[in-house]
Amino acid sequence: MTRIIAGTRGGRTLRTPPGSGTRPTSDRVREALFSALEARDALRGGHVLDLYAGSGALGLEAMSRGARSCVLVESDRRAASVVAANVASLALTGVRVVPTTVSAALAGQPGAEGPADLVFIDPPYDVGEEALGTVLDRLVDGWLAADGLVVVERSSRSPEPAWPTGLERVGKPRKYGETTVWLAERA
DSSP: OEEOOSSTTTTOEEOOOTTSOOOOOOHHHHHHHHHHHHHTTOSTTOEEEEESOTTOHHHHHHHHTTOSEEEEEOOSHHHHHHHHHHHHHHTOSSEEEEOSOHHHHHHSOOOTTOSEEEEEEOOOTTSOHHHHHHHHHHIIIIIEEEEEEEEEEEETTSOOOOOOTTEEEEEEEEEETTEEEEEEEEO
């Protein structure tokens, strides 16, 4: 069962997409990640971009903890429908679900919310390093705020992302069993 860990919607359960290959970030990983983000004051009043949203757990957790707005991008129709249902069940405002691919979403310019203060990237394991690099390049090219922070979650067997010019890793990667989390900020 996936749930919101803390904040205004803490304890509320989230639906997960059936059979879509979605791997919701575990409660343990989200709890540790959001503790680190709150210590950096990376949530309150910020605009969040959740790419490869799955159930929407990362972006919705950020909203519960004080983010101002969130765009959840998910290409799988069933998963996008579950994300929309989760948003409705939590009665959150300032959240927009975009049912398209990440590359299509990032092909244009940021919406009315403007560049993101915090970006979550948790792609399926079969998304290769080159595709991830393209996403990171697009973020630097107008989608990430000047003091923005990027969170990349990957398999512990995956190499560290190739950070493009304009992004610099923050601290050491955090490993949680099969999952590794990297943070990067504008350089």
